[in-house]
Amino acid sequence: MSVMPFRGGAAREAELLGAVLEVLRETGYDRLTVDAVVARARASKQTVYRRWPSKAELVVAAFVNAVxxxxxxxxxxxxxxxxxxxxxxxxxxxxxxxxxxxxxxxxxxxxxxxxxxxxxxxxxxxxxxxxxxxxxxxxxxxxxxxxxxxxxxxxxxxxxxxxxxxxxxxxxxxxxxxxxxxxxxxxx
Amino acid sequence: MSVMPFRGGAAREAELLGAVLEVLRETGYDRLTVDAVVARARASKQTVYRRWPSKAELVVAAFVNAVxxxxxxxxxxxxxxxxxxxxxxxxxxxxxxxxxxxxxxxxxxxxxxxxxxxxxxxxxxxxxxxxxxxxxxxxxxxxxxxxxxxxxxxxxxxxxxxxxxxxxxxxxxxxxxxxxxxxxxxxx
Amino acid sequence: MSVMPFRGGAAREAELLGAVLEVLRETGYDRLTVDAVVARARASKQTVYRRWPSKAELVVAAFVNAVxxxxxxxxxxxxxxxxxxxxxxxxxxxxxxxxxxxxxxxxxxxxxxxxxxxxxxxxxxxxxxxxxxxxxxxxxxxxxxxxxxxxxxxxxxxxxxxxxxxxxxxxxxxxxxxxxxxxxxxxx
Amino acid sequence: MSVMPFRGGAAREAELLGAVLEVLRETGYDRLTVDAVVARARASKQTVYRRWPSKAELVVAAFVNAVxxxxxxxxxxxxxxxxxxxxxxxxxxxxxxxxxxxxxxxxxxxxxxxxxxxxxxxxxxxxxxxxxxxxxxxxxxxxxxxxxxxxxxxxxxxxxxxxxxxxxxxxxxxxxxxxxxxxxxxxx
DNA sequence: TCATAAGCGAGACGGTACGTCGTGTCTTACG
DNA sequence: CGTAAGACACGACGTACCGTCTCGCTTATGA
Incomplete structure (x- = not known):
């Protein structure tokens, strides 16, 4: 009983980075927590860490994606x-x-x-x-x-x-x- | 029979900031911990937090003091x-x-x-x-x-x-x- | 390649309470430290505080568990x-x-x-x-x-x-x- | 310009123990702090510790005095x-x-x-x-x-x-x- | 009469423990 | 197999309290 349809890797990735940007805009970089991102995207931490090895890389990816x-x-x-x-x-x-x-x-x-x-x-x-x-x-x-x-x-x-x-x-x-x-x- | 001479507040302050700089030079900013500073200066955390309300203020004070x-x-x-x-x-x-x-x-x-x-x-x-x-x-x-x-x-x-x-x-x-x-x- | 088998929440709980009793027996109630318990059980403080909101509740739980x-x-x-x-x-x-x-x-x-x-x-x-x-x-x-x-x-x-x-x-x-x-x- | 007349050792002692009892009644034993007692009695910590070597002895003295x-x-x-x-x-x-x-x-x-x-x-x-x-x-x-x-x-x-x-x-x-x-x- | 010591208030200090938070790893159960 | 959910070890944070200390003032005593 999933509340959300399955999304392939690339699409999910974009969603995650979007969530990062949202949280960034709301709280700034150093108040941003991976947990907040994960909650925002209804994702699991593993889903994030599978793609980016650290919070810094995640944020850089979101930043680069945005610009x-x-x-x-x-x-x-x-x-x-x-x-x-x-x-x-x-x-x-x-x-x-x-x-x-x-x-x-x-x-x-x-x-x-x-x-x-x-x-x-x-x-x-x-x-x-x-x-x-x-x-x-x-x-x-x-x-x-x-x-x-x-x-x-x-x-x-x-x-x-x-x-x-x-x-x-x-x-x-x-x-x-x-x-x-x-x-x-x-x-x- | 005190094992160490008393140092007024101002002198202690300089010692603390000096310890911050030492730790900064050895470990870099992000690896710097208040505990390390405190250990280096043989101080108590209260002695630090009495003067500077957070790690950031402490480091800025040390920086400003240095330059x-x-x-x-x-x-x-x-x-x-x-x-x-x-x-x-x-x-x-x-x-x-x-x-x-x-x-x-x-x-x-x-x-x-x-x-x-x-x-x-x-x-x-x-x-x-x-x-x-x-x-x-x-x-x-x-x-x-x-x-x-x-x-x-x-x-x-x-x-x-x-x-x-x-x-x-x-x-x-x-x-x-x-x-x-x-x-x-x-x-x- | 995990170095240690996973233990469900209930089993971990028993381990933690056991560690409390060990530390109690060794150091007495007032010298008991949450940090000591945590070290003994190779646990994290969160793991303790997730279950019991304070040191007192932890000790009572261990006591009750023991008797x-x-x-x-x-x-x-x-x-x-x-x-x-x-x-x-x-x-x-x-x-x-x-x-x-x-x-x-x-x-x-x-x-x-x-x-x-x-x-x-x-x-x-x-x-x-x-x-x-x-x-x-x-x-x-x-x-x-x-x-x-x-x-x-x-x-x-x-x-x-x-x-x-x-x-x-x-x-x-x-x-x-x-x-x-x-x-x-x-x-x- | 002292705000309070000088009191000899014995009288001061009774005042201190009275302050202990007041704080005890208000906050209970383990929430009692020596600082609170000292503030209540407008005394200094040294004045307390000169007479009783620890918080426990202080409280016992106050208790015994009361009963x-x-x-x-x-x-x-x-x-x-x-x-x-x-x-x-x-x-x-x-x-x-x-x-x-x-x-x-x-x-x-x-x-x-x-x-x-x-x-x-x-x-x-x-x-x-x-x-x-x-x-x-x-x-x-x-x-x-x-x-x-x-x-x-x-x-x-x-x-x-x-x-x-x-x-x-x-x-x-x-x-x-x-x-x-x-x-x-x-x-x- | 004045200095010299003793007690005091005030409160900084070293140390130790607390309870909280965040990261990155891990396990489970589901689809 | 990838995922959501979330427990977990680790480590740092900032707070609180204890008992010790130093300071500077006031009082009490002795020259």
């Missing part, structure tokens, strides 16, 4: 517009998942595999989008040849992360505009 | 030299206490009081040093009047934190030099 | 023999578990549920045995009709408890004989 | 009246201090000195009163020569203690009368 795909490379016609569009996406994500990221940073320092997953699916995806935007601008001649693009792409995200996670200052679109207009663009 | 005072404002004669000196301090601190910071960021998001303490004694102290350096440079005419100093001071720290804590890229003096020469100075 | 069943109703052929047999059982129990009883009396006064359990399984069982002996004697005509059996059954136990727990006088078989011959039997 | 002197030997003219008068005193004391006695019994088993103090000042005093009453009755010829007075004096107290502390049955004057009329007097 995966990453931002589409925008095409507003101007470099400035593209940059602002990407910064907006970053801001929204930080707003929603900043707690999760902050909670995970400690784990990432100790678990290279987790760190690699985050780099690959989160930071990496955003880096690739930014670099694509820069590349297109370079093709249009908007980028000075001696600009250190490998360093510059992360100036914007870095400042936003720094304020959101470390210094606690507000991050909003005005800030994004300031960064783009007074830091990134002048250096290109 | 407080902040970097002396350097005076190498040139803006570039001063900036590099400050970046070096930042790098050393991150190297030594990066794990602690990463572990604490989650707590800071949920505890405004802790966040304020960190901002006041850690980030704030470094911001004040950097701004003092900028101010001196401005007096010497090395800073363009329209430079957004309030934003620029954090470009260096932000990039360093971003790489050290979020993207996992290496941070070293070469990077510091790159940041100063290709981001901060050009924008001034 | 439950109570003394078989003896049948020596004579009332005097039966009474002496029951008193002997009482003496042995007091000798072995007197410390535990003395330690528990304080708790029992504040916890009616615990007191009821003790009355039901310890005192009650002994009362029932004594009354059965009296009843059989009455059937044989050895009991005067106007004897206050409801009061008399507890004269023996009461004196023994009084001396063992309160006044600190020795209790031995000679005393038991004295009580039976000079108090109980004459009043019947 | 000291013991019951005056009554003289109602009849043995029965005298016995009932003494039983009434016992009942009142048990009613008021039963919790304390129950809480202390565990300690007494482990601390012979404490047990001796209780026996001397509490049980002993009551035994002496009862024996005096028996002795007077014997002089009047009310006591059979072969009665085991050394055993009989404790029948009444024992049954009362047993019911009050162990079996949890009610103790009242009707019970006292029953004990005197159906147990003690018939055996004399």
């Amino acid at each position: 995966s795909g990453g931002p589409a490379v925008p095409d507003t016609g101007s470099l400035r517009g593209d940059l602002l569009a990407l910064m907006d996406v970053l801001l929204d994500e930080l707003d929603e998942l900043g707690d999760v990221i902050a909670g995970l940073l400690g784990e990432l320092r100790r678990n290279a595999e987790l760190a690699a997953a985050m780099e690959q699916h989160y930071i990496g995806a955003r880096r690739r989008s930014l670099l694509a935007v820069f590349e297109r601008a370079r093709a249009r001649g908007e980028v000075s040849p001696e600009a250190d693009v490998e360093l510059l792409w992360q100036a914007g995200p870095a400042i936003v992360f720094f304020r959101a996670l470390v210094s606690g200052e507000p991050v909003d679109r005005a800030l994004a505009r300031r960064i783009v207009d007074r830091v990134v663009l002048p250096l290109l | 407080s005072g902040g970097p002396a404002v350097p005076d190498t004669g040139s803006l570039r030299g001063d900036l590099l000196a400050l970046m070096d301090v930042l790098l050393d601190e991150l190297d030594e206490l990066g794990d602690v910071i990463a572990g604490l960021l989650g707590e800071l998001r949920r505890n405004a009081e802790l966040a304020a303490a960190m901002e006041q004694h850690y980030i704030g102290a470094r911001r004040r040093s950097l701004l003092a350096v900028f101010e001196r440079a401005r007096a010497r005419g090395e800073v363009s009047p329209e430079a957004d100093v309030e934003l620029l001071w954090q470009a260096g720290p932000a990039i360093v934190f971003f790489r050290a804590l979020v993207s996992g890229e290496p941070v070293d003096r070469a990077l510091a030099r790159r940041i100063v020469d290709r981001v901060v100075l050009p924008l001034l | 439950s069943g109570g003394p078989a109703v003896p049948d020596t052929g004579s009332l005097r023999g039966d009474l002496l047999a029951l008193m002997d059982v009482l003496l042995d129990e007091l000798d072995e578990l007197g410390d535990v009883i003395a330690g528990l009396l304080g708790e029992l006064r504040r916890n009616a549920e615990l007191a009821a359990a003790m009355e039901q399984h310890y005192i009650g069982a002994r009362r029932r045995s004594l009354l059965a002996v009296f009843e059989r004697a009455r059937a044989r005509g050895e009991v005067s009709p106007e004897a206050d059996v409801e009061l008399l059954w507890q004269a023996g136990p009461a004196i023994v408890f009084f001396r063992a727990l309160v006044s600190g006088e020795p209790v031995d078989r000679a005393l038991a004989r004295r009580i039976v011959d000079r108090v109980v039997l004459p009043l019947l | 000291s002197g013991g019951p005056a030997v009554p003289d109602t003219g009849s043995l029965r009246g005298d016995l009932l008068a003494l039983m009434d005193v016992l009942l009142d004391e048990l009613d008021e201090l039963g919790d304390v006695i129950a809480g202390l019994l565990g300690e007494l088993r482990r601390n012979a000195e404490l047990a001796a103090a209780m026996e001397q000042h509490y049980i002993g005093a009551r035994r002496r009163s009862l024996l005096a009453v028996f002795e007077r009755a014997r002089a009047r010829g009310e006591v059979s020569p072969e009665a085991d007075v050394e055993l009989l004096w404790q029948a009444g107290p024992a049954i009362v203690f047993f019911r009050a502390l162990v079996s949890g049955e009610p103790v009242d004057r009707a019970l006292a009368r029953r004990i005197v009329d159906r147990v003690v007097l018939p055996l004399l």
Whole structure:
């Protein structure tokens, strides 16, 4: 007498990760407990631990699942517009998942595999989008040849992360505009 | 016939925070337990919890105590030299206490009081040093009047934190030099 | 490849109570620690506290478990023999578990549920045995009709408890004989 | 600017014991804490521990102080009246201090000195009163020569203690009368 | 008259136990 | 065989109480 139809492995996996996100949104990362996730998904702990070996991996999986795909490379016609569009996406994500990221940073320092997953699916995806935007601008001649693009792409995200996670200052679109207009663009 | 001299409250406090740092250095933030600290300091849990209401506050206190005072404002004669000196301090601190910071960021998001303490004694102290350096440079005419100093001071720290804590890229003096020469100075 | 066979809840419960008794015998009631019990049984505190909400309830459960069943109703052929047999059982129990009883009396006064359990399984069982002996004697005509059996059954136990727990006088078989011959039997 | 006049050692001692009794009456023996006593008496812990080496000794001292002197030997003219008068005193004391006695019994088993103090000042005093009453009755010829007075004096107290502390049955004057009329007097 | 000791309040301290919580492993019973 | 349910060992948390200690003040006594 099951109260729920059987669901294959992949579908169940998505449900579990969804439950993780729900609990994350309600309680934050470190108040999240595997028991809460399991109760939310009407699952068993074994069902979770069969797939992810620890709470950290579970949360990273849910996080990556939530942000995966990453931002589409925008095409507003101007470099400035593209940059602002990407910064907006970053801001929204930080707003929603900043707690999760902050909670995970400690784990990432100790678990290279987790760190690699985050780099690959989160930071990496955003880096690739930014670099694509820069590349297109370079093709249009908007980028000075001696600009250190490998360093510059992360100036914007870095400042936003720094304020959101470390210094606690507000991050909003005005800030994004300031960064783009007074830091990134002048250096290109 | 006491086997040990009496130590006033303030002295005991310093000993406790010292024990926290020792344990932090040996075991890392997340493996740190209050019991370990207490054993190290030959203290009782009450002695700790009388002063700091939770493990997080204890660790923040130890961190703040370790970095407080902040970097002396350097005076190498040139803006570039001063900036590099400050970046070096930042790098050393991150190297030594990066794990602690990463572990604490989650707590800071949920505890405004802790966040304020960190901002006041850690980030704030470094911001004040950097701004003092900028101010001196401005007096010497090395800073363009329209430079957004309030934003620029954090470009260096932000990039360093971003790489050290979020993207996992290496941070070293070469990077510091790159940041100063290709981001901060050009924008001034 | 489990290193130990699974034991159902009921079996585990018996093991835990056994560990309590072991620790009781070794260290006495007041020195008994839940941690010691847990270590002895290779159990977790949760496993204990899941079943019994406090140390007191745990100890009462172990005590009740140890004495439950109570003394078989003896049948020596004579009332005097039966009474002496029951008193002997009482003496042995007091000798072995007197410390535990003395330690528990304080708790029992504040916890009616615990007191009821003790009355039901310890005192009650002994009362029932004594009354059965009296009843059989009455059937044989050895009991005067106007004897206050409801009061008399507890004269023996009461004196023994009084001396063992309160006044600190020795209790031995000679005393038991004295009580039976000079108090109980004459009043019947 | 002291808020309280100085009190010599003996007077302070009585105040402290009074505070113990107050706290005992409010919270019972095992919920009593030395800190509570100290707060109640506006005293310092050292002031308590200078006089009594442990909580148990403190409470026993307060108890003995409260019941000291013991019951005056009554003289109602009849043995029965005298016995009932003494039983009434016992009942009142048990009613008021039963919790304390129950809480202390565990300690007494482990601390012979404490047990001796209780026996001397509490049980002993009551035994002496009862024996005096028996002795007077014997002089009047009310006591059979072969009665085991050394055993009989404790029948009444024992049954009362047993019911009050162990079996949890009610103790009242009707019970006292029953004990005197159906147990003690018939055996004399 | 003043200092010097003794008792005191206040309360911090080391130690030990408590009862709670969370993780990751495990067993059972069901479908 | 995968699952829901949930017991379990382990280990950390934060609280409570005991008995010892130090401090600084007040009182009592002796020079």
